[in-house]
Amino acid sequence: MTRAQADVNLDAIAHNAMRLRSAAPDSRLMAVVKADGYGHGMVPVARAARAGGADYLGVALPEEAVEVRESGDNGPLLCWLYPPSADLSGLVERRVELSVNGPEALHQVIAAARTADRPARIHLKIDTGLGRSGSPMDTWAELVASALGTQAAGAVEIVGIWSHLASSDEPESPVTDRQVGVFEEALAVAESQGLVPELRHLANSGGTLRHPQTHFDxxxxxxxxxxLTPGPAIGTSAGLGLIPAMTLTSEVALVKRVPAAHGVSYGHRYRTRRSTQLALIPVGYADGLPRSGSNRLPMMINGERFTVAGTVAMDQVVVDIGDAPVRAGDKVHLFGPGSHGEPTADDWAAACATINYEIVTRLGPRTPRRHLGGA
Ligand SMILES: Cc1ncc(COP(=O)(O)O)c(C=O)c1O
Known part of the structure; x- marks a missing residue:
C-alpha cells in the first residue's frame, strides 16, 4: 500500500479499443495517447491500445512522439502540435507523420525532410469550424496546391486530410453536421486538384460514438x-460498453475524534455539526485533486461513501466519517470504474464542475501508476 496509487487496467484499454473499432467498423482507429495517455501512462497504454486493434497512435507534441518511438513502437503515429522553432528532422527520420496547418508549417516540414533525407509524411489540416488549428477555408486551395507541388518534388507524401470537431459531445448540436459539410467541401477542393488522400479523418470519441457521418477513413x-464518456449527454461508460481503466486509491493517515463546531482545513469552510471523527487522507491538489472539489469530492472508505470536508489542501484532505469504524491504514477509493460502489471520474467531474478528461489528465507525477493486465 502506498500513500496514493493509480492502478491502470490495461485489459480495459484493450477492450475499449476493440469496442471503438466496432463502433466505426469501416474506419481505422487512432488511439490518442498524448498528455501521458490522459494521465494513464503513455507507453503501456499505447501498447495495450495497439493490442486492442488501434492502427494509429496520436500525440500532440514532438517529445511525446519520440517517447513512443523509443519504447520500440514503430507503427503509424501522427504528431500534430509543434512550435515553429522545432527541428522536426528527428521525427521525419523516425517516420512520425506530421500535421500541416499552413504554409509556415509546410516549410518547416520541408526543411526537416531535407535534413532527414527522406520525404515527410503529412496530414493537411483544415479548420472546419473549431476555430483552433488548421488552415482556414479561404487559403485551403493554396495550401493544397503548395503541398502537391512539394510532393511532386519528393519532399513530402500527403497521407491525410483532417480536422477536429468542436461539439461532438452534444448529440443535438448542429455544429457537427456543419463541420462535416465544410470538411467535404475541403475534400472536394483537394480532389479538384487531384489529391485524394488515403486517410480523411475528423471524428474524436464523441464523433465515433454518436455521429457516424463523421467516421470517414x-x-x-x-x-x-x-x-470514459466524452460527455454525459453521450452516455455512461457502461451504457457505451466502455470500461474505465483507472482506479485511484490512498490510505487513511489518521482518525481522530473532535467536538461539535470544530473548524476543518484552511479557511474553516467546513464545521462539524456534532461530535464526530475526522479521517485524514494524504492526497491533495499537488496530486491532481481539484481544489474546487473542496466540500464536494466523494470518496469511499470500507465500502461507505463520504464527502471531503473543507478545503482541499496541497497534500491532504479531510473526511468527516461520523461514527464509522474507520482506522488509520484503511484503504480509500478516490475514484474508479464504479463497479464496487466507489465514485467514478465522472462523479468527480460533476462535483468539481469540470470534465472527466481533466480529472484523469491532471493526476500529477507524484502519484505512481501501476499497470495491471495487458499480458
Ligand atoms: C486533434 C485531436 N484529435 C482527437 C482527440 C481525441 O479527443 P477525445 O479525447 O474527445 O476522443 C484530441 C483530444 O483532445 C485531439 O486534440
Whole structure:
C-alpha cells in the first residue's frame, strides 16, 4: 500500500479499443495517447491500445512522439502540435507523420525532410469550424496546391486530410453536421486538384460514438480509450460498453475524534455539526485533486461513501466519517470504474464542475501508476 496509487487496467484499454473499432467498423482507429495517455501512462497504454486493434497512435507534441518511438513502437503515429522553432528532422527520420496547418508549417516540414533525407509524411489540416488549428477555408486551395507541388518534388507524401470537431459531445448540436459539410467541401477542393488522400479523418470519441457521418477513413479516440464518456449527454461508460481503466486509491493517515463546531482545513469552510471523527487522507491538489472539489469530492472508505470536508489542501484532505469504524491504514477509493460502489471520474467531474478528461489528465507525477493486465 502506498500513500496514493493509480492502478491502470490495461485489459480495459484493450477492450475499449476493440469496442471503438466496432463502433466505426469501416474506419481505422487512432488511439490518442498524448498528455501521458490522459494521465494513464503513455507507453503501456499505447501498447495495450495497439493490442486492442488501434492502427494509429496520436500525440500532440514532438517529445511525446519520440517517447513512443523509443519504447520500440514503430507503427503509424501522427504528431500534430509543434512550435515553429522545432527541428522536426528527428521525427521525419523516425517516420512520425506530421500535421500541416499552413504554409509556415509546410516549410518547416520541408526543411526537416531535407535534413532527414527522406520525404515527410503529412496530414493537411483544415479548420472546419473549431476555430483552433488548421488552415482556414479561404487559403485551403493554396495550401493544397503548395503541398502537391512539394510532393511532386519528393519532399513530402500527403497521407491525410483532417480536422477536429468542436461539439461532438452534444448529440443535438448542429455544429457537427456543419463541420462535416465544410470538411467535404475541403475534400472536394483537394480532389479538384487531384489529391485524394488515403486517410480523411475528423471524428474524436464523441464523433465515433454518436455521429457516424463523421467516421470517414479513420477515427481518433482519446477519452473513450480510457473507458470514459466524452460527455454525459453521450452516455455512461457502461451504457457505451466502455470500461474505465483507472482506479485511484490512498490510505487513511489518521482518525481522530473532535467536538461539535470544530473548524476543518484552511479557511474553516467546513464545521462539524456534532461530535464526530475526522479521517485524514494524504492526497491533495499537488496530486491532481481539484481544489474546487473542496466540500464536494466523494470518496469511499470500507465500502461507505463520504464527502471531503473543507478545503482541499496541497497534500491532504479531510473526511468527516461520523461514527464509522474507520482506522488509520484503511484503504480509500478516490475514484474508479464504479463497479464496487466507489465514485467514478465522472462523479468527480460533476462535483468539481469540470470534465472527466481533466480529472484523469491532471493526476500529477507524484502519484505512481501501476499497470495491471495487458499480458
Ligand atoms: C486533434 C485531436 N484529435 C482527437 C482527440 C481525441 O479527443 P477525445 O479525447 O474527445 O476522443 C484530441 C483530444 O483532445 C485531439 O486534440
Amino acid at each position: 479513420m477515427v481518433r479516440c482519446g477519452i473513450s480509450v480510457y473507458g
